[in-house]
Each structure stands twice: as structure tokens, then as C-alpha cells.
Amino acid sequence: MSPHYKIHRIYKKKLAGNTAPVSCSLDAILKYDSLESQYCVYSELVASLLAQTIHVPVAIGVLTKIDAGDAYASIELGSPGLRLPDLLKTQYKRAATQYPDEAAALVMFDIFIGNWDRGGNMKATFVTPHTRMFQGFDHEHALLSVESDPMESIRRLSETDLIVKDHPFYGLLLFLQITKWAHRILETEDAMIHESCEFGRPIGTVTIDMQEALADALCTRKGNLLRLLTGNSSQIALSI
Amino acid sequence: MKSHFHVVQYFDSPSSTKGRNVAVLGFNGWRCDYRAMGVDGDKIEPAYFQSISKKTRDCEWVYREWVNWFDGFAQIESTEQFNKAVDRLKSNKSGFGVSEHGEIEIIQTSANYAAANAEFAATMDKLFKQYVRVPRISPIILFDNQVSSIFSRSEIAGIDGFVFFNEPAIVEMVSEEPNDMVTLEFSHLLSGDRPIGFHTLVLKGAKQKSLSPQAERIALNFNNAVRTGYLQRDRCILLCDQVQKKHRELMDSFSGIATVLDVFDDSTPGRIREMCRLP
Numbered sequence: 001m002s003p004h005y006k007i008h009r010i011y012k013k014k015l016a017g018n019t020a021p022v023s024c025s026l027d028a029i030l031k032y033d034s035l036e037s038q039y040c041v042y043s044e045l046v047a048s049l050l051a052q053t054i055h056v057p058v059a060i061g062v063l064t065k066i067d068a069g070d071a072y073a074s075i076e077l078g079s080p081g082l083r084l085p086d087l088l089k090t091q092y093k094r095a096a097t098q099y100p101d102e103a104a105a106l107v108m109f110d111i112f113i114g115n116w117d118r119g120g121n122m123k124a125t126f127v128t129p130h131t132r133m134f135q136g137f138d139h140e141h142a143l144l145s146v147e148s149d150p151m152e153s154i155r156r157l158s159e160t161d162l163i164v165k166d167h168p169f170y171g172l173l174l175f176l177q178i179t180k181w182a183h184r185i186l187e188t189e190d191a192m193i194h195e196s197c198e199f200g201r202p203i204g205t206v207t208i209d210m211q212e213a214l215a216d217a218l219c220t221r222k223g224n225l226l227r228l229l230t231g232n233s234s235q236i237a238l239s240i
Numbered sequence: 241m242k243s244h245f246h247v248v249q250y251f252d253s254p255s256s257t258k259g260r261n262v263a264v265l266g267f268n269g270w271r272c273d274y275r276a277m278g279v280d281g282d283k284i285e286p287a288y289f290q291s292i293s294k295k296t297r298d299c300e301w302v303y304r305e306w307v308n309w310f311d312g313f314a315q316i317e318s319t320e321q322f323n324k325a326v327d328r329l330k331s332n333k334s335g336f337g338v339s340e341h342g343e344i345e346i347i348q349t350s351a352n353y354a355a356a357n358a359e360f361a362a363t364m365d366k367l368f369k370q371y372v373r374v375p376r377i378s379p380i381i382l383f384d385n386q387v388s389s390i391f392s393r394s395e396i397a398g399i400d401g402f403v404f405f406n407e408p409a410i411v412e413m414v415s416e417e418p419n420d421m422v423t424l425e426f427s428h429l430l431s432g433d434r435p436i437g438f439h440t441l442v443l444k445g446a447k448q449k450s451l452s453p454q455a456e457r458i459a460l461n462f463n464n465a466v467r468t469g470y471l472q473r474d475r476c477i478l479l480c481d482q483v484q485k486k487h488r489e490l491m492d493s494f495s496g497i498a499t500v501l502d503v504f505d506d507s508t509p510g511r512i513r514e515m516c517r518l519p
Contacts, residue, residue, distance in 0.1 A: 005413040005468035008421065010431050015407035027334070073395045081252060081295030085309040086328050089321055103464070120328065128301045206468045226253045 013028050027080060028073040031140065032066060033204045039144040042206040044072040046214070047113055047139035049196035054185055056109040057102045059123075059137035062201075066141035070204055075134055077123050084123040084133070087168070095124050096172035101180075102134040103169045107236065108181035111228060112221060114156065114163040122168070143214060150210055158217035160224050175229075175237035182225045190219045193199070243268040243501075245344040246326055247371045252295040254333040260307060261372045262336065266314060267322040268360040269483055274310040275368035278303075291378040300385060306336060379444040383481055383505050386503045387440060387469050388478075391428065393398050394509035396516055402432035411437075413468040422467050427479075436515055437462070439498070441480045443487050455490055462498050466471055475515065 033040050042060060051058040061074040076083040087095055096103045110118050121138040125131050146153035146163055156163060195217035202208060229236060245266045249259025278288035286303040287485035290296050296303075313321070316322050329338040346363055350356040388406075397404045407430040413422045428438040439458040443451070458478060465471040475499040483491050483502070494500055501508045 005415045005422065005470070007470065008412040008414040010403075010405075010409060010411045011409050012405060013425065079302045081293065082250070082306070083298075084302060084305055085336070088309065088312040088316070088325055090312040090315040091309075120324070125301075125305055127304050130469075131301065172375070186331045215281040 007219065027076040027078075027083065028061070029076060030064075030066070030071055030073050031138075032068055032071040037145065038141050039150060039204065039206055040140040040204040041070045042211075043140050043143040043145055044074065044138075045203065046143055046197050047115075048072075050113065050193070050218075051109060053192050053196055054105075054109065054181075054188055055104045056181075056193045057135050058106075058139070059135045074137055077133060077223075086120045087122045087124060088120060090169070091124075091126070092168045093172060094126060095122065096169050098126060098131075099124060099132070099134040100173060100177055101133065104177040105137070105181045105184075106136045107167055107169045107173065107178055108185060108225065108229075109136075110142070110167060111162065112185050112218070112225060113139065113142040114146040114153070115139055116146065116164050116166070117141035118164075118167055120168070127169050144206065150206070151213075154210070154213050154217045158212070158220045160228060162228055167236075170236050171238055173237050173238055175233055178237055179226070179229060182229050185222050185225055188222065190215075193218050193222070241269050241348050241356065243346050243348050243363060243364070244322070245346065245367055246329070246338040246342060247344075247367075248329065248336050248338055250289075250292065250336055251332075252332045254295050256334070259337065262289060262292075264364060264368045264371060264478065265338070266360065266364050266367075267316070267471075268318070268356065270317060271357070272286070272314050272316040272322055273360065273364050274314055275364050275372070276307060276310050277372055277374055279310070280469045281306055285377075287377045287381045288374055290381045290385075291375045292379060297378075297381060299323070302503060313364075325333075379446075379481070380442050381442070383442045383444070383503065386481075387428075387441070387479060390503055390509045390512065394512040396430060397513060402430045402435075402516065405429040405431065411465075411470055413470055415468075422464050422468050424461055424470060426461070430516065432501070434475065435466055435471060436477060438477045438479055440503075441478060443483065444481050448486070448490075449482075451487070451490055455493060459494065459497050473497075474499060477512075477515075479508075 031040050031044055045063055048058060048061050059074045059077065061072050064071050064073050090119045106118070118136065122136050123133070125133040140166065144150040144153050146156050194215040197218065198211045241324045243266060245264060247261050248263035248265060250262050263274055263348065265274050266272065278285040284304060284307050286300045289303045290300055313325055315420040316325065326338060329336060330340055342452055348359050350359045381392045391406060396402065397406065405428060409426050413424065414420065426437040427440045430436040437463065441454060441458065462476040465476060466473050478494055478498040479506060480500060480502065491500060501511060
């Protein structure tokens with residue numbers, strides 16, 4: 001008589017060695033400071049840390065080193081052989097419909113950091129079942145680069161200036177959807193904003209003093225967000 | 241009136257100097273259009289693109305997203321938006337990009353709107369034929385895509401009483417006798433009260449020498465699954481492509497061991513649903 005068997009366990013076949021460290025390489029866009037964009041690395045790094053703190057969908061990146069100094073590697077979204085395309089203007093409406101919460105987060109985040117250059121700097125999946133991906137990327141024209149002079153950028157951020165005059169999702173989202181994210185940013189503790197902006201050492205040409213001043217300006221700006229939103233609601237939100 | 245065209249190339253790394261032409265984009269002053277590898281009207285076959293390089297093999301879903309992007313591109317009606325879309329492609333150093341100085345300008349001679357559009361479409365077809373060499377599809381890629389498609393169409397994921405493993409799965413069976421464990425391996429598995437185990441075998445393009453050991457391993461797995469009581473014989477499923485004459489003997493060896501289903505047969509998703517007793 002053959003022995004009686006019972007199921008011990010069922011599991012997905014795993015690749016050997018996946019519990020131990022395995023070397024891998026990821027495709028990334030490497031950004032570094034240049035004459036055209038002198039505070040690019042710092043702006044990208046701070047935008048990424050703030051977005052992670054607030055849970056805004058922007059591309060993940062890391063600070064790294066190249067010969068010329070600090071660099072920022074923004075990890076690409078897609079398959080190893082091919083990254084997702086950047087959004088076209090003809091796709092903005094569909095993105096706002098398919099990803100309303102993510103789009104609202106990005107609108108409010110861009111106003112918060114003064115990112116006037118969102119344009120098509122977004123990637124999203126539209127036709128891949130069960131795979132929701134939506135990310136903004138490229139923040140080199142925000143924060144210290146709102147203006148060509150970083151101190152002027154800090155001044156503008158601390159005042160009640162919308163800065164973002166145009167945005168792919170302006171007029172496509174409900175006021176309430178966007179307000180939710182203004183509250184989220186408003187509720188972020190000052191200490192967390194300071195931690196996202198200050199590194200205890202210069203990053204490129206961004207001094208410790210500039211880092212502190214930017215953090216102070218953002219703490220002031222978060223308190224102005226609701227007023228900015230209400231004052232510009234006809235421009236920002238979908239009118240019903 | 242001048243029409244503007246760009247050839248989209250695929251570069252598998254930023255250091256690649258030679259790209260592979262995959263699509264043509266065009267703008268005739270009031271509308272955009274495209275022709276892309278594996279796209280024929282509403283029908284998309286990413287397997288052509290997947291077959292052009294080792295790196296593109298797993299890019300099926302991203303390619304479908306790019307085709308969706310091309311569709312979005314075809315809705316552009318202004319020179320400004322056309323230039324912006326092309327400029328973004330020019331800045332791409334890997335993946336899909338267009339050459340910095342690769343614009344093709346053709347003067348269209350048609351006088352009226354309808355004739356100009358027809359001339360534009362004909363030029364797109366001509367340029368696509370001229371610049372984009374459509375590769376032979378790798379049988380393995382075509383097969384893998386078809387397997388994904390039949391599981392998707394059979395809608396067996398998420399049904400009550402079953403857990404679907406849409407990837408290789410292991411089942412460990414133990415007996416009352418000490419040290420007796422039988423490990424079963426499946427390419428896909430629907431576990432539950434009456435589980436269904438799947439294996440795949442790509443016949444097209446495979447050498448007989450490599451098929452025999454694969455077939456033996458699959459038969460052993462199914463036999464062990466039945467012997468240990470994990471699967472009933474009629475729930476051992478071998479998914480393969482069309483059986484040619486030269487494979488007949490090999491496939492006959494599965495008689496009484498597994499039910500053989502052709503993944504390219506339209507009735508296959510229905511037969512899988514039937515086994516799960518789905519309406």
C-alpha cells in the first residue's frame with residue numbers, strides 16, 4: 001500500500017540567494033550641478049525627502065558621488081530595458097481621472113516647493129492591468145532655483161506668492177481633492193521640514209545657512225498654503 | 241506644405257551608439273500620426289519589440305504603455321506640442337529616442353484637407369517600410385505572452401476556493417513515513433480543494449534533444465503529483481504550442497499523464513475555466 005501524503009507547504013519558487021545580499025544595477029538618471037543649474041542636486045534631494053515625508057508620488061532617488069562632487073541619481077520607472085514615457089499634454093486629463101489623489105498631491109506639493117516647471121515631468125501607467133504607477137520627477141527648478149538667485153528664491157517662497165502659475169493638473173481636479181493635501185502639508189511638523197532641508201554640511205554650493213533659511217521659508221509657506229489655494233481656487237481647481 | 245518626420249530608435253544602454261529603428265512619428269502641420277513595430281490598427285503585438293534584444297524581452301508592458309503614448313501623440317494638433325514631444329525624445333540617451341538632426345522633411349503636394357491627409361498617411365507607411373525592419377518573433381516570447389494572455393482571459397485569478405500562482409510554484413508533500421518528502425514543481429498552479437497543476441513546453445524552434453529531458457521532467461512531476469494524491473490525473477495540464485508531426489511521438493508520451501492544451505487555441509481559456517467550474 002502506498003503511503004498517505006499530506007501537503008507540507010506550497011510556495012512560490014524563489015530565486016536562489018534572495019535572502020542574502022545580491023548585487024544589482026538599476027537604471028537611473030544622474031543629475032549634477034552645472035552653470036545652468038547650480039543647485040540641482042540639493043533641490044532634487046530635498047524635494048525627494050519632502051515628498052517621502054508627505055507621501056507625495058515622486059521618483060525615488062539617492063545622493064551619490066561623481067568626480068565633480070555630489071550627484072543625485074533618480075531611479076527610472078519601467079523595465080530594465082525601457083523606461084516609461086513622459087506624459088504628453090494630451091494625456092493630462094486621463095492622468096487626472098485615473099490618478100486623482102496622486103495628481104492632487106503633486107499639485108499641492110509643486111505649489112509648496114515652488115516648482116513652476118512640472119510640464120510633462122511625470123510618468124504613469126494607463127494600460128497595464130493591476131499596476132498603478134504614477135510619479136513626478138525633475139525638481140531642479142524648484143526650491144532654491146525658483147529664481148536664479150537662491151536668496152531671492154527663499155524670499156519668494158516665504159511670501160504669499162503662488163509661484164506656480166501654470167500646472168498640468170490645474171482645472172482638472174476638485175478643490176476638495178487638493179485641499180486634502182494642503183492639510184497634509186500643513187500638519188507636517190516643522191522639525192521634519194528642517195530635517196529634510198538641512199544636512200549639517202554644504203551640498204555643492206548650498207551652505208548650511210542657506211539650508212536653514214530654506215527650511216524656515218518652507219515652514220512659513222506651509223502656513224500660507226490654504227490661503228494660496230483659496231485665493232487662487234478658480235485657477236487651480238475644477239470649476240463645477 | 242511641409243510634413244515633418246522622425247524615426248524613433250531603441251538604444252539598450254546610454255553607451256549604445258547604434259539604435260534599432262522601431263517607429264516613425266510624423267506631423268503635417270495640423271495632425272500627428274505614427275507607425276510602430278507590432279502595431280496594426282487596434283492590434284498590438286509587443287513580441288516583435290521584445291524580440292529585438294535581450295534587454296527588451298521583459299518589456300512587454302512598457303512597450304504597451306509606449307504604444308498608448310504614441311496614441312496620445314497622434315492626438316497632438318499643434319506644432320508647439322509636436323516639437324515638445326520630439327524634444328523630449330531627443331534628450332533620451334537610452335530606451336526610445338530620436339536623433340538630434342534626424343528630421344525628415346517632405347513637401348506634400350495635395351491641395352485639399354482630405355487628399356493631404358491621405359498623402360500624409362501614405363508617406364508614413366512608406367517611411368515605416370523603408371526605415372523599420374520588423375524582426376522575426378522569438379517563439380519563446382510569443383509563447384510566454386500567450387500563456388499570460390490565456391490565464392488573464394480565463395479569469396481564474398481571485399476566484400473563491402483557489403489561490404492562483406501565476407509563476408513557478410513548489411508543493412512539498414510529506415508522508416507518514418519519516419524522511420519521505422516529495423517536491424512537486426509547476427510552472428503555474430491553482431491550489432485549493434481540487435488543485436490544477438500546469439507545466440509549459442515550447443515546441444516551436446526547440447531541438448528534439450532539449451525537448452526530451454524537459455518532457456521527462458514534466459511527466460515525472462505530474463506522476464508524482466498524482467501518486468502523492470495532490471492532483472487528480474485530469475487536473476494535470478500541459479500547455480504547449482501547436483504539435484507538429486515531428487513532435488507527435490513525444491507528445492503521445494503524455495497520453496494518460498496530462499491533458500495537453502494548445503495555448504494558441506481560442507478554446508483553451510474556456511477549458512481552463514471549465515475545470516474551475518466557472519460559468
